[in-house]
Amino acid sequence: MELFLQFGHGMMEHCYNLIQDWGSGTVILSPRDLKPEQLQTFANKINNLGGSILLDSQFYLPYGDHEKLQSHTYWPKTYTSVDFWSGSGLKELLTKVLILNRQLKCINFILPGLYAETIDDDWLIRQSDVVKTAQELEHNPLELIATVALSADATRNVDQIHELLENAKGWSVSGIYLICEHPKSQYLVDDPLWLANVLDLIAGFRLSGKKVIVGYCSHQMLIAGCASANAIASGTFLNVRSFTPVKFQAPLPGDIKQKSIWYYCPQALSEFTLPYLDLAHRQGVLSDMKSSEIISGKYADILFGSVLPSSTGFGEREAFRHYLQSLRSQTLVSRQNSFNDSITLHENLLNSAEQLLQKLSEAGINTRERGFEKAINANRGALKFLENTYSSILKRYWNKI
Numbered sequence: 001m002e003l004f005l006q007f008g009h010g011m012m013e014h015c016y017n018l019i020q021d022w023g024s025g026t027v028i029l030s031p032r033d034l035k036p037e038q039l040q041t042f043a044n045k046i047n048n049l050g051g052s053i054l055l056d057s058q059f060y061l062p063y064g065d066h067e068k069l070q071s072h073t074y075w076p077k078t079y080t081s082v083d084f085w086s087g088s089g090l091k092e093l094l095t096k097v098l099i100l101n102r103q104l105k106c107i108n109f110i111l112p113g114l115y116a117e118t119i120d121d122d123w124l125i126r127q128s129d130v131v132k133t134a135q136e137l138e139h140n141p142l143e144l145i146a147t148v149a150l151s152a153d154a155t156r157n158v159d160q161i162h163e164l165l166e167n168a169k170g171w172s173v174s175g176i177y178l179i180c181e182h183p184k185s186q187y188l189v190d191d192p193l194w195l196a197n198v199l200d201l202i203a204g205f206r207l208s209g210k211k212v213i214v215g216y217c218s219h220q221m222l223i224a225g226c227a228s229a230n231a232i233a234s235g236t237f238l239n240v241r242s243f244t245p246v247k248f249q250a251p252l253p254g255d256i257k258q259k260s261i262w263y264y265c266p267q268a269l270s271e272f273t274l275p276y277l278d279l280a281h282r283q284g285v286l287s288d289m290k291s292s293e294i295i296s297g298k299y300a301d302i303l304f305g306s307v308l309p310s311s312t313g314f315g316e317r318e319a320f321r322h323y324l325q326s327l328r329s330q331t332l333v334s335r336q337n338s339f340n341d342s343i344t345l346h347e348n349l350l351n352s353a354e355q356l357l358q359k360l361s362e363a364g365i366n367t368r369e370r371g372f373e374k375a376i377n378a379n380r381g382a383l384k385f386l387e388n389t390y391s392s393i394l395k396r397y398w399n400k401i
Helices: 013-020 036-048 081-086 087-102 121-135 152-156 158-168 192-207 219-226 274-283 316-332 337-362 373-401
Strands: 002-006 028-031 052-055 144-150 173-180 213-214 232-233 262-265 270-273
Touching: 002 013, 002 316, 013 036, 013 316, 028 036, 036 052, 036 087, 052 087, 052 158, 081 087, 087 173, 121 144, 121 158, 144 158, 152 158, 152 192, 158 192, 173 192, 192 373, 213 219, 219 232, 219 316, 219 337, 219 373, 232 316, 262 274, 262 316, 270 274, 316 373, 337 373
Parallel strands: 002 028, 002 232, 028 052, 144 173, 173 213, 213 232
Antiparallel strands: 262 270
């Protein structure tokens, strides 16, 4: 499984740096965060660095009023559902987005897709209309990737998930760009049914012959490797590590949040603020929180010297690059050579994370809202669901999907 970079605010230099270091990698562009002229300049540089480009047109909320999204030429000047879907609106949108994909030298064509509050007949018909209309476009050399963007409630609904998987078998696309809103706006999800259904979707799509890119992910979705996902996508701020539809509407005045510097500890699957790293230094357990250079590179090495971590100058830039470097290393090994080995790897990771978090807790090292303690059992439950539901068929087809 690969890690794609989910582009968001302030990510240009991070993408340049990481793609150059890795020598490859894929960035999913965000028109919400890039002006029309910036899209081409940024894509050219990523391509020149040896990276690849995908474009998410972010047509989730066509009634939305986000100024930057509306500045792009493909965005409809007016949108009424009847005229758009029964007239020429859909073909015009797809034609313009395809032209932009070709200009940016995208490796695949991610089709626009509406956000589904509910997976119902109307939404499924529109999904099918998008695929059929895209197939009819002339001069399209790119494989089609269907966007499936679901609300938290839809993702939790087992009947709707099964209906989606059944209908998607008829979509003539090579892949799925899967985006699932987190329940209760949680960063780390503690709902085992939601997680189980996401794995159900991934495995179902993969077994139907489609590749799967899971968008807007945190490290919690490393378990997607057990369902044989092809890639997960993540970024810097939380709004590119979880999907929030409100992000694609005009921002509210004064909607600014306080920022903190977070250190990601890969072996604990948790993030810690610098004051707690200072306490870990004082308590003699800081070395337990350092990951190997093979996983994380050297972005966070400065934290583990003889001085207090908060006095080292470790800042937002280093924290973001350390997170994405660490997550990439973990992602690359998350899908093992067999289904059983993949499950075992993730079970062992959860067990070792739990043990380390317990040790740190006994030393007073608190993870605040980004600790993985609350998510461990949800992940375990989702893995058990995957084993019980898909074990035999995934074992049989593991090396073919």
